[in-house]
Amino acid sequence: MKMIKKFKTINNVFSYSFFEWDTINPIKGNNPNDPIDIFKKNNILFAENGNGKTNLINLLKVMNGVDSIKLEKHWDYTTENQNVVLELDSELSFNSENWSDICGALKNKFIIFDKYFTEKYVHSVGLDHHNTAQRKQERGKHIIYLGNFTEYNQEINKINRLKIKVSEKNSVFWTAEQEKINSILPDWLSIADIDNEKDIIKSIDTSKLSDKQQALENQKKELEKIKNAIKNQFEIEKLKNLDDIKTVFDFEVKELGKDGKETNYQLNPAELFNFTVSKGVKQTLSKINNKKSFVKTGLSLIDDTTEDCPFCEQKIKNGELLQIVKDYQSIFDKAFLDEEDKVKSRLQKYKTILSSLRDLQPISSNVTNLQEAQKYIGIDISIPNCSLDEEDKKIIELEIQRVIDKERNILNPVTGSTFEQIKNIIDKANKLKKGYNNAVDEINKKIDELKKVADEGKLDERKEEIENKIRELEKNILYINHKKDFLRYFNAKNQNTQNKKVIENLEAIYQKLKEKIVEKFNEFAQEYFDLIKDYIKKISPSMEIFDVLGQGTYSRTGREPAQCGFEVQYNKKDCTNDLSEGERQVIALAFFFAQCKKEVNKDKIIILDDPITSFDAGKRKSTAEVIKSETEDFDQLFIFTCDPLFREFCLKEIPNRNFYYIFITKKSSSIHYVPKKRETIYQSFEEDFKNIGDINGSNENVVIYGQKLRFCLETKIKEDYFGYSQDNLSNMIEQVAGKGKQKFESLIDNKETILNLYNYCNTGGLAHYPKDGSTSWNELNGKIQEYLNLNL
Amino acid sequence: MKTLLSEIAKELTGDQQKIAEAIEVTKIEDKIVDDLVSQDIVSFEVKDYEDDKKIQDNQ
Numbered sequence: 001m002k003m004i005k006k007f008k009t010i011n012n013v014f015s016y017s018f019f020e021w022d023t024i025n026p027i028k029g030n031n032p033n034d035p036i037d038i039f040k041k042n043n044i045l046f047a048e049n050g051n052g053k054t055n056l057i058n059l060l061k062v063m064n065g066v067d068s069i070k071l072e073k074h075w076d077y078t079t080e081n082q083n084v085v086l087e088l089d090s091e092l093s094f095n096s097e098n099w100s101d102i103c104g105a106l107k108n109k110f111i112i113f114d115k116y117f118t119e120k121y122v123h124s125v126g127l128d129h130h131n132t133a134q135r136k137q138e139r140g141k142h143i144i145y146l147g148n149f150t151e152y153n154q155e156i157n158k159i160n161r162l163k164i165k166v167s168e169k170n171s172v173f174w175t176a177e178q179e180k181i182n183s184i185l186p187d188w189l190s191i192a193d194i195d196n197e198k199d200i201i202k203s204i205d206t207s208k209l210s211d212k213q214q215a216l217e218n219q220k221k222e223l224e225k226i227k228n229a230i231k232n233q234f235e236i237e238k239l240k241n242l243d244d245i246k247t248v249f250d251f252e253v254k255e256l257g258k259d260g261k262e263t264n265y266q267l268n269p270a271e272l273f274n275f276t277v278s279k280g281v282k283q284t285l286s287k288i289n290n291k292k293s294f295v296k297t298g299l300s301l302i303d304d305t306t307e308d309c310p311f312c313e314q315k316i317k318n319g320e321l322l323q324i325v326k327d328y329q330s331i332f333d334k335a336f337l338d339e340e341d342k343v344k345s346r347l348q349k350y351k352t353i354l355s356s357l358r359d360l361q362p363i364s365s366n367v368t369n370l371q372e373a374q375k376y377i378g379i380d381i382s383i384p385n386c387s388l389d390e391e392d393k394k395i396i397e398l399e400i401q402r403v404i405d406k407e408r409n410i411l412n413p414v415t416g417s418t419f420e421q422i423k424n425i426i427d428k429a430n431k432l433k434k435g436y437n438n439a440v441d442e443i444n445k446k447i448d449e450l451k452k453v454a455d456e457g458k459l460d461e462r463k464e465e466i467e468n469k470i471r472e473l474e475k476n477i478l479y480i481n482h483k484k485d486f487l488r489y490f491n492a493k494n495q496n497t498q499n500k501k502v503i504e505n506l507e508a509i510y511q512k513l514k515e516k517i518v519e520k521f522n523e524f525a526q527e528y529f530d531l532i533k534d535y536i537k538k539i540s541p542s543m544e545i546f547d548v549l550g551q552g553t554y555s556r557t558g559r560e561p562a563q564c565g566f567e568v569q570y571n572k573k574d575c576t577n578d579l580s581e582g583e584r585q586v587i588a589l590a591f592f593f594a595q596c597k598k599e600v601n602k603d604k605i606i607i608l609d610d611p612i613t614s615f616d617a618g619k620r621k622s623t624a625e626v627i628k629s630e631t632e633d634f635d636q637l638f639i640f641t642c643d644p645l646f647r648e649f650c651l652k653e654i655p656n657r658n659f660y661y662i663f664i665t666k667k668s669s670s671i672h673y674v675p676k677k678r679e680t681i682y683q684s685f686e687e688d689f690k691n692i693g694d695i696n697g698s699n700e701n702v703v704i705y706g707q708k709l710r711f712c713l714e715t716k717i718k719e720d721y722f723g724y725s726q727d728n729l730s731n732m733i734e735q736v737a738g739k740g741k742q743k744f745e746s747l748i749d750n751k752e753t754i755l756n757l758y759n760y761c762n763t764g765g766l767a768h769y770p771k772d773g774s775t776s777w778n779e780l781n782g783k784i785q786e787y788l789n790l791n792l
Numbered sequence: 793m794k795t796l797l798s799e800i801a802k803e804l805t806g807d808q809q810k811i812a813e814a815i816e817v818t819k820i821e822d823k824i825v826d827d828l829v830s831q832d833i834v835s836f837e838v839k840d841y842e843d844d845k846k847i848q849d850n851q
Binding site for chain 1: 824825833
């Protein structure tokens with residue numbers, strides 16, 4: 001249990017420029033240790049307008065956690081320092097050093113009913129479309145009892161705003177990333193293309209940049225050529241192919257035998273160069289150098305019947321062996337000549353091979369033909385040089401000379417053949433020839449292809465093909481040069497996707513919350529219907545025409561909060577638009593008490609700020625009764641009112657209570673404890689009047705003393721003479737009778753004076769700050785003196 | 793008071809629950825967004841690819 005014992009100090013807050021509880025309320029009970037002047041369980045604080053009642057409630061609201069109220073400094077107080085000390089079980093003290101802590105110092109300790117509660121929870125449908133607050137109400141439609149739905153609505157709204165916020169931030173983020181990547185992309189490449197080529201870009205080899213650039217250059221040249229070809233199509237068919245080198249470099253030569261058959265012979269220059277007659281003869285004779293044996297052998301093969309020579313198959317004539325030998329000699333001679341011819345022939349072939357070897361060179365026409373083709377087609381193949389170097393040519397020349405020498409004198413042996421070197425040169429020449437012919441073949445292939453394309457009328461297609469290749473290469477180069485940017489973009493895209501999923505989920509959460517709040521509202525409505533109706537009947541039995549129907553609704557337009565409402569009907573007709581102020585107040589109070597009833601935690605202080613505005617006397621009394629019954633379980637009760645009748649109802653109805661009067665004295669609002677015999681207030685004011693000569697006649701004091709005069713005059717006459725604050729006729733009559741005839745006669749006799757004074761208090765500017773000096777201090781002094789002379 | 797969000801928690805999908813758990817409704821939206829970012833639920837800055845580092849190393 002935490003009760004407020006007193007506002008010990010309130011300095012420089014609103015109208016409280018300097019308020020010290022103990023100075024204003026020194027009165028103790030009979031027992032000096034009995035602190036009767038501190039707040040009790042129930043407290044009634046009475047104040048006329050402008051005396052500081054609402055300021056005090058605002059201070060409590062701030063402590064309750066309302067951060068929208070600014071605790072302004074006193075308007076006519078020079079010090080900056082603000083100071084509030086609140087005495088509970090212990091003191092709560094706030095000054096300039098911890099001033100900000102005052103907000104929420106007693107967070108949610110108070111349950112407050114005031115005009116804002118009514119405005120917040122009870123709305124007629126908005127009539128003024130220029131009023132934003134009313135437009136919101138119209139959206140919720142009908143009367144609204146939100147209970148904790150304000151917080152729920154705020155929560156839902158927050159989720160919606162969060163979704164919008166995330167969406168906006170993501171939009172900014174994603175737009176920036178797209179702009180970045182767009183600034184890199186050429187006209188012919190879109191972001192969609194990039195998205196489709198993600199894998200290509202991710203895996204592209206950045207080390208190949210120079211290769212790609214070179215290839216691009218080549219393709220561009222190719223494009224120029226194909227464009228040229230398109231322009232000169234008729235020239236294409238005239239293009240000539242290049243010629244191969246057809247010469248064969250080989251030592252294997254073909255020889256025609258006596259039988260007419262060709263045989264292969266492997267040239268052996270050493271053997272040819274060494275060919276001499278003596279050697280031929282020797283070889284031949286070696287076959288027949290032993291005539292006896294030769295003959296004997298031959299004879300052994302002959303018998304009586306033999307007719308033909310076993311060697312030469314000639315007819316044998318007895319004794320003609322010598323002749324046979326001669327015959328062989330003749331054969332030998334012929335063989336020798338044949339061999340000599342063969343050597344000459346082979347030398348000739350060898351010389352031919354050597355000459356062609358020496359004369360090996362590129363085909364001159366190829367150069368022209370190639371240049372012609374290159375006008376229309378990219379041929380990056382060069383025709384290699386195939387000539388032998390001079391050193392080799394010298395070797396060949398010397399060898400040719402040897403052959404010539406040998407041919408001149410076939411029987412003289414020639415020494416010093418460079419055959420082995422020649423063989424190497426032939427290998428070299430064959431390689432040169434092969435390289436040359438390969439290049440020629442490649443070039444011819446391109447020429448043929450171009451011709452074919454031209455012949456088939458497909459040069460434009462070819463051009464397009466090259467353009468595509470160029471585009472592809474340009475893309476690749478772009479991807480390589482900006483790989484990092486593209487990877488960043490892909491990552492940003494992933495993040496955008498992830499963020500969008502979150503936004504979708506927030507929307508889903510938002511939708512679920514919307515469903516939930518309606519569900520909660522329906523539960524809420526079920527719980528509250530009977531209570532609200534019951535309290536309406538207690539406060540205003542004549543309002544039984546009202547019924548309260550629950551209608552859980554949730555709508556969203558823009559960013560306006562959704563509202564849930566009850567509809568008030570009369571004879572099944574919606575009368576939401578037509579509620580009077582008093583009716584609204586009844587419904588608001590009914591809802592307030594329903595909330596109090598539902599409040600689980602009773603460890604709270606109830607604050608009621610004039611809950612009876614626009615109420616008739618009956619409702620004021622019933623309200624006081626409901627307050628009594630419905631606030632019993634709470635820690636403490638503060639009723640603030642400016643209504644004397646309601647004050648009296650409360651004083652009579654509510655037990656265990658203290659009564660306080662809030663009043664501006666000495667430029668500051670102050671809270672005065674009013675003893676049970678409240679006439680002492682008049683007496684204290686009247687004491688002040690008697691000593692008015694000591695008071696400074698400032699404008700401020702004109703107001704203060706003017707209000708004191710009005711309080712004394714009005715309250716004293718209305719309440720003491722006529723029992724205005726009595727709750728029933730019987731008590732009023734008792735009050736009037738108790739006053740006695742003499743007093744009433746005096747009242748009647750002084751009627752004019754009293755009315756003049758009352759008129760002066762109400763119209764002479766005393767209730768408000770003098771504006772034009774129309775009310776002077778001296779004039780007020782005179783009126784106060786008149787009041788004292790009345791001796792009421 | 794129990795938040796409405798906590799009351800619908802069981803009706804949410806796994807991803808939605810993760811988001812809901814990261815939301816402290818008492819905070820202002822900007823702070824909640826910061827929380828979502830710090831918990832890697834949303835992101836408004838591009839994180840480097842691992843490949844980026846490789847590219848930088850190569851450069």
